[in-house]
Amino acid sequence: MKTIAFLLTMLVPAVVSAEMKPTTGYAPVNGLKMYYEVHGSGDPVVLLHGSFMTITNNWTRWIGELSKTRKVIAVEM
Numbered sequence: 283m284k285t286i287a288f289l290l291t292m293l294v295p296a297v298v299s300a301e302m303k304p305t306t307g308y309a310p311v312n313g314l315k316m317y318y319e320v321h322g323s324g325d326p327v328v329l330l331h332g333s334f335m336t337i338t339n340n341w342t343r344w345i346g347e348l349s350k351t352r353k354v355i356a357v358e359m
Contacts, residue, residue, distance in 0.1 A: 319345075
């Protein structure tokens with residue numbers, strides 16, 4: 283029984299994170315293609331990273347938390 287409980291606690295987070303893949307794409311902006319990701323649902327919040335940063339370098343933990351209750355839109359500059 284303990285083994286089953288352990289396996290469930292290890293597998294359930296992996297299944298949930300696999301199901302929550304973001305919507306991604308490229309938006310046309312002044313002749314360029316800007317990469318974006320959309321996570322979660324709810325009231326939108328836009329994340330803009332600082333210079334020399336990327337979505338994954340700057341927002342990984344924030345996206346996970348905010349996307350629980352919000353639609354998170356992160357753009358790659």
